[in-house]
Amino acid sequence: MQRSSIKILSNLSILLLIAGIASQPVLAQSGASLTIHDIQGTPQSEQFAYDVSVLFSIYESNGDPVRELAPADISLTEDGKRVDPTAVKSADQEPINVAVVMDTSGSMAGTKMEAASQAAAHFLSTLASDDQAALVSFNSEVRTESDFTDDLSAVREKVDLLSAVKESGTCFYDALYETIQLTASIPSGRRAIVILTDGKDELPNGSVCSKYTDQDVIDLATNQTTRVPIYTLGFGNRIDAKGLERIASRTGGMYQYAADASQLNEVFGNLAKQVRSQYRLTYVSIAPPGPHVLVVKVDTNTIHDQGTRDFILPPFPYRIVFISPIDGDEIGAETTLSVQVRGQGEPIARVEFFADGKSLGVVNSSPYELVWAPVFDVSQTKLEAAAYGEAGGELARSSISVSLKEGATPPTEVVPPTVFPNSPKLTITSIILIGAVIAVIAVVVIVVIVVSSRRKRHDQERDNEWIKKVQGEEFSTASMGEERTIDSFTPSDYALGMLVVLQSDDPVMTGQRIEISKSITNLGRKADNDVIFAKDSPVSRHHAVIEQRGNGLFLSEVMSMEDGTPKRPAYGTFVNGNQIEESVLLHDGDEIRLGKRVRLRFEGLQQTYTDDGRTMDQFNISEDKTMDSGE
Numbered sequence: 189m190q191r192s193s194i195k196i197l198s199n200l201s202i203l204l205l206i207a208g209i210a211s212q213p214v215l216a217q218s219g220a221s222l223t224i225h226d227i228q229g230t231p232q233s234e235q236f237a238y239d240v241s242v243l244f245s246i247y248e249s250n251g252d253p254v255r256e257l258a259p260a261d262i263s264l265t266e267d268g269k270r271v272d273p274t275a276v277k278s279a280d281q282e283p284i285n286v287a288v289v290m291d292t293s294g295s296m297a298g299t300k301m302e303a304a305s306q307a308a309a310h311f312l313s314t315l316a317s318d319d320q321a322a323l324v325s326f327n328s329e330v331r332t333e334s335d336f337t338d339d340l341s342a343v344r345e346k347v348d349l350l351s352a353v354k355e356s357g358t359c360f361y362d363a364l365y366e367t368i369q370l371t372a373s374i375p376s377g378r379r380a381i382v383i384l385t386d387g388k389d390e391l392p393n394g395s396v397c398s399k400y401t402d403q404d405v406i407d408l409a410t411n412q413t414t415r416v417p418i419y420t421l422g423f424g425n426r427i428d429a430k431g432l433e434r435i436a437s438r439t440g441g442m443y444q445y446a447a448d449a450s451q452l453n454e455v456f457g458n459l460a461k462q463v464r465s466q467y468r469l470t471y472v473s474i475a476p477p478g479p480h481v482l483v484v485k486v487d488t489n490t491i492h493d494q495g496t497r498d499f500i501l502p503p504f505p506y507r508i509v510f511i512s513p514i515d516g517d518e519i520g521a522e523t524t525l526s527v528q529v530r531g532q533g534e535p536i537a538r539v540e541f542f543a544d545g546k547s548l549g550v551v552n553s554s555p556y557e558l559v560w561a562p563v564f565d566v567s568q569t570k571l572e573a574a575a576y577g578e579a580g581g582e583l584a585r586s587s588i589s590v591s592l593k594e595g596a597t598p599p600t601e602v603v604p605p606t607v608f609p610n611s612p613k614l615t616i617t618s619i620i621l622i623g624a625v626i627a628v629i630a631v632v633v634i635v636v637i638v639v640s641s642r643r644k645r646h647d648q649e650r651d652n653e654w655i656k657k658v659q660g661e662e663f664s665t666a667s668m669g670e671e672r673t674i675d676s677f678t679p680s681d682y683a684l685g686m687l688v689v690l691q692s693d694d695p696v697m698t699g700q701r702i703e704i705s706k707s708i709t710n711l712g713r714k715a716d717n718d719v720i721f722a723k724d725s726p727v728s729r730h731h732a733v734i735e736q737r738g739n740g741l742f743l744s745e746v747m748s749m750e751d752g753t754p755k756r757p758a759y760g761t762f763v764n765g766n767q768i769e770e771s772v773l774l775h776d777g778d779e780i781r782l783g784k785r786v787r788l789r790f791e792g793l794q795q796t797y798t799d800d801g802r803t804m805d806q807f808n809i810s811e812d813k814t815m816d817s818g819e
Contacts, residue, residue, distance in 0.1 A: 220246055220247065220248055220249065220254065220486070220491045220492065220493040221246065221247045221249075221493065222244060222245070222246040222484065222486055222493040222494060222495040223244060223245050223246075223440060223441075223442055223495055224242065224243075224244045224440055224482070224484055224495040224496070224497040225243045225244060225245065225380075225417040225440040225441070225466065226241075226242070226243040226379075226415060226416075226417065226440055227240065227241070227242050227243075227482055227497055227499035228240070228241050228499075229241075229473060229499070229500075229501040229502060231502065231504050231505060232472075236474075236504060236507075236530070237472055237473065237474045238472070238473040238474075238475070238501055239470065239472060240470065240471050240472070240473045240501075241468060241469070241470050242468070242469040242470070242471075242482065242484065243279060243378065243466055243467070243468055243469075244466065244467055244469065244484055244495060245462060245465055245466045245467065246467070246486055246491065246493065247461075247462070247465075248491070251458050251461070252461070253461055253462075253465030254486070254491055257276055257467060257486065257488075258276065259273045259275070259276045261276075261486055261487060261488050261491075262276055262469065262484065262485065262486055262487075263484075263485045263487065264469075264471055264482065264483070264484060264485075265482070265483040265485070266473060266475060266480060266481070266482050266483075267475065267480050267481055268481075271471050271472075271473065272471060273469050273470065273471045274470050274471050274472060275468075275469070275470045276467060276468075276469045276470075277467070277468055278465075278466075278467060278468075279378065279466040279467055279468040280464055280465060280466070282377065282378050282468070283316070283318045283319050283320070283377065283378065284315070284319050284320075284377075284378040284379070284380060284463060284464075285319070285320045285321075285322075285336055285371065285374050285377065285378065285379045285380070286315065286319065286320070286321050286322075286379075286380050286381075286382060286463065287321070287322040287323075287324060287336075287367050287370060287371050287380070287381045287382070288308055288311070288312065288321060288322070288323050288324070288343075288347070288382050288383075289324045289325075289326065289363055289364065289367050289381060289382065289383035289384070290304065290305070290308060290323070290324070290325050290326075290347070290350055290383075290384055291304075291325075291326060291327075291358060291360075291383075291384055291385040291386055291387070291423075292325045292326065292327045292350055292351065292352050292353055292356075293326075293327040293328075293352065293353065293356050293357060293358040293386075293387060294327070294352060294353060294354045294355050294356045294357075294392065295352075295358070295386055295387050295424075295426070296352040296386055297352040297354060298352075299449055300352075300386060300423070300424075300449060301350065301351060301352045303449035303450075303452050304384055304423065304449075304452060305347050305348055305350050306452075306453075307452035307453050307455070307456040308347050308384070308456065309344045309347045309348060310453065310456060310457075311382070311456040311457075311459060311460055312340055312343055312344050312347065313340070313344065314460040314464070315340055317338070317340075318338065319338070319340070320336045320337060320338050320374070321334075321336065321337065321340055321343045322334055322335055322336045322337070322343070322367075322370060322371075323343050323346050323347060324363060324366070324367050324370070325350055326358070326359055326360070326362070326363035327352075327353045327356035327357060327358065327359070328353075328356045328357040328359060328391065328397060329356075329359065330359060330362050330363045330366050332366075332370065333346045333350070334346050335370070336370075336373075336374050355392055356392070357390060357391035357392055357397040358385060358387045358388065358389055358390060358397055359389065359397040359398045360383075360385055360387075360388070360389040360397070360398060361389050361398035361400045361401060361402055361404065361405050362397070362398040362399060362400055363383070363398075364381065364383060364400075364405045364409075364418065364435070365398075365400040365404060365405055365408060367381055367383075368381065368405070368408045368409050368414055368416055369408075369414070371414075371416045372413065372414040372416070378466070379416045379417075380416065380417055380418075380419060380441070380463055381409075381416055381417070381418045381419065381441070382419045382421065382459060382463075383418065383419070383420055383421065384421040384423055385420075385421070385422065385423065385427065385432075386422075386423040386424040386426060386427065387424075387426045387427060388426065388427065388428045388431075389428075401758070402431055402434065402435060404725065404726075404758070405418075405435060406434075406435060406438045406439060407713075407725040408725045409435075409438075409439040410438065410439060410498075411723055411725055412500050412502060412722070412723055413693070413694075413723060414725075415439075415440075416439070417436075417439050417440035417441035418435055418436055418439045418440075418441040419436060419441040419442055419443075419444070419459055419462070419463070420432035420433070420435055420436045420441065420442075420443045420444075421443075421444050421445075421446065421455055421456075421459070422443070422444070422445045422446070423445075423446050423449075423452065424446075424447070424448070425447070427445075429443075429445065440497065442459075442462055444458060444459065469484070473501065475501060476501070477501050477502060477503045477504060477532065478500065478501060478715055479498060479499070479500050479715045479722075480498070480499055480500070480501060481496065481497075481498055481499075482496070482497055482499060483495070483496050484496075484497075500722060503531065503532035503533070503696055504530070504531040504532060505531050505532075505533065505584070506529055506530070506531040506532075506533050506536075506575055506583045506584035507529070507530050507531050507584055507586070508527050508528070508529055508530075508539075508573050508574075508575060508584045508585065508586035509527060509528045509529075509530060509586065510525075510526070510527050510571070510573065510586060510588050511526040511527060511528055512524060512525070512526040513525070513571075513588065513590050514588060515588035515589060515590075516588075516589065516590070517588075517590050517591075518590070518591050518592065518593040519562065519590050519591075519592065519593055520592075520593050521561065521562070522559065522560070522561045522562075523559075523560055523562070524557055524558070524559050524560070525541050525548070525557065525558045525559075525560050525571065525573070526555065526556065526557045527539065527556045527557075527573045527586070528556070529554075529556065529575050529584065531584070532696065533577075533583060533696055534577045534578065534579075534583070534696075534698075534699045534700065535577065535578055535699070535700070535701055536575050536576070536577065536583065537552070537576055537577055537578045537580075538550050538551065538552045538575075538576050539551050539556040539573055539574065539575050539576075540573070540574050540576070541558050541560070541571070541572070541573050542571070542572040542573075542574070543560070543562065543569050543570070543571055543572075544569055544570050545570075545572075548560055556573070562592070567591055567592075568589050568590065568591045569589070569590055569591070570587055570588075570589055571587060571588050571589070571590060572585060572586070572587040573585070573586055573587075577699075578699070579699075683703045683704065683705050684704045684705060684706075684707075684736055684741055685704040685734075685741055685774070685790060685791060685792050686701055686702065686703055686704065686790070686791040687701070687702040687704060687719065687780075687788045687789070687790060687791075688700075688701050688702075688788065688789040688791060689701075689702070689786075689787075689788055690779070690787040690788060690789055691785055691786065691787040692721060692723070692724055692785070692786050692787075693723050693724045693725070693785060693786075694721065694722065694723035694724065697721065697723075697724075702719055704734060704741065706718065707735065707736040708733060708734075708735050708736070709733065709734040709735075710730065710732075710733050710746070711727075711731055711732045711733065711734070711782065712727060712728060712729050712730040712731040712732070712746070713725070713727045713728065713729050713731070714729040714730060717730065721782065721786055724782070724783065724785065724786050726758070726759045726782075726783030726784040726785060726786075727757075727759075727782045727783045727786055728746070728748070728757035728758060728759075728783070729748075730746040730748065731745070731746060731757045731761065731782050731783070732744065732745050732746060732757070732761050732780075732782060733745075733746055734774070735771075740773050740774075741773070741774045741790075742771040742772060742773055742774065743761070743763060743768065743771065743772050743774055743780065744768070744770065744771040744772070745757055745761050745768065757782075757783065758783075759783035759784050760783065761780070761781070761782055761783075762780070762781040763778055763779070763780055763781075764778055764779055765779075765781075774790045774792075775790070775792070776790065776791055776792035777789065777790070777791070778790045
């Protein structure tokens with residue numbers, strides 16, 4: 189039995205050795221590390237496509253940056269589909285804005301603080317004259333020592349003055365969160381946060397120091413408007429190495445470790461090379477707005493590595509496209525102007541047409557069409573269409589030039605009727621006859637108006653009966669086969685209610701009117717929700733749900749599982765300022781708050797009236813009964 193075991197182990201060792209030898213050349217040649225720092229998509233002005241810019245770095249196994257990459261060395265995969273880079277160039281000469289964040293907690297006292305300050309000051313001295321730097325310190329509190337400035341010597345002087353505060357904590361996550369907000373205030377471009385700490389996020393008594401969490405930091409640092417890579421430096425033997433590495437890898441930065449003060453200069457030196465030695469890659473994406481995944485792969489004779497990063501393509505701004513006529517067309521004496529409004533944004537209130545700057549008319553809803561009888565004073569006319577929001581602001585404008593078709597006769601002026609000299613004169617009899625005809629016409633018009641009014645009232649009564657009959661049933665716009673354009677915001681006949689976005693960190697979302705047409709409507713930050721708040725980091729991934737129960741709509745929080753324990757959304761859910769613990773029945777006009785800043789107003793359907801004059805609201809609930817009363 190022992191010999192048999194030894195033989196099996198021996199064979200297994202041989203197999204493992206063969207596998208190791210087979211894979212060894214790739215490992216020996218690779219040893220590289222590729223990191224994607226930032227991905228930004230910008231909508232093109234003329235096409236529904238994006239110019240995508242990717243900032244990445246790649247280093248050899250010894251930490252030296254890989255130089256002179258060419259487009260042929262790089263392959264890109266967007267959502268599993270191959271895309272071709274349009275350019276790859278070094279970003280070394282691009283200015284960079286770096287925020288240095290230093291731990292000044294009690295554990296940093298003495299030689300630790302001195303060594304850390306010297307290493308950080310040396311790092312700042314490696315920045316170029318057109319770079320900017322900021323300095324933040326943290327212990328039990330977070331303090332901005334210097335805002336972003338190109339006076340790097342002044343920032344180095346502030347670093348030299350840092351000192352540890354005895355018996356103070358390490359509010360690590362709060363420091364990062366506030367620094368991300370500080371970094372987001374500068375113009376977009378190359379940005380980075382460098383943070384050094386010798387401990388975990390805790391107070392001297394061992395309790396948590398920060399009000400924010402590591403996930404809050406990651407969410408904010410990867411948000412479309414505040415994104416920034418975070419380089420984490422661990423110092424000593426009391427750090428949370430896995431946590432520091434997670435924050436760095438998830439935000440596009442890198443993690444480094446120094447066992448003691450003697451290694452700090454080397455760590456900051458490696459950091460200086462990493463921050464400066466980056467590549468800027470560009471390509472054109474025809475993917476739709478929303479979340480995507482990009483894989484960047486480098487493959488040369490000696491370097492083999494790839495990096496993966498999630499990113500979000502922003503919504504396309506509104507764009508007006510002339511369907512008829514098109515630019516350069518020749519038109520007849522009368523033509524139909526027709527445009528489409530494409531893109532995303534606040535609801536469109538109206539589209540106005542112009543000819544050579546003069547208004548031709550306004551259309552309040554899709555389809556945006558207008559019949560125009562042109563009067564050409566010149567050989568060509570400039571036609572324009574402008575879309576306006578509810579607040580009156582212009583959302584988009586487009587123009588074309590057209591000319592009169594050869595042979596067409598445009599209207600010029602009104603010609604008065606010809607008067608014939610021998611035309612008969614009106615007599616008293618003819619005047620009486622004309623008056624009688626007018627009287628008969630007036631009677632007919634009155635009869636038509638009365639009949640129409642009665643028919644309309646009858647239809648209203650029938651509709652009220654239909655509403656009473658179908659209340660409580662579930663309807664969805666999808667099941668009714670309804671098509672809704674992006675600029676439509678009037679509730680459908682089967683809407684259960686509306687949500688109006690009063691406040692959001694995403695300016696595109698603010699003012700949106702969102703129809704609730706499903707029996708279950710999910711709200712949150714992830715893309716699989718029905719209502720998505722992608723840029724509102726205090727909103728949880730799956731935050732809340734609106735459910736139809738009987739004839740009412742109820743709001744409740746989504747419970748997530750963490751280590752087998754149910755967990756509510758971190759920043760709570762509120763209705764009219766009161767935090768909810770259980771399901772809450774929504775009433776018309778209720779204000780909903782998700783987390784810290786997202787504010788919504790709930791709107792029920794408009795009231796209708798029964799025959800006896802009583803009002804019947806959307807849910808038909810009396811004031812002293814709840815939906816689950818069973819009465």
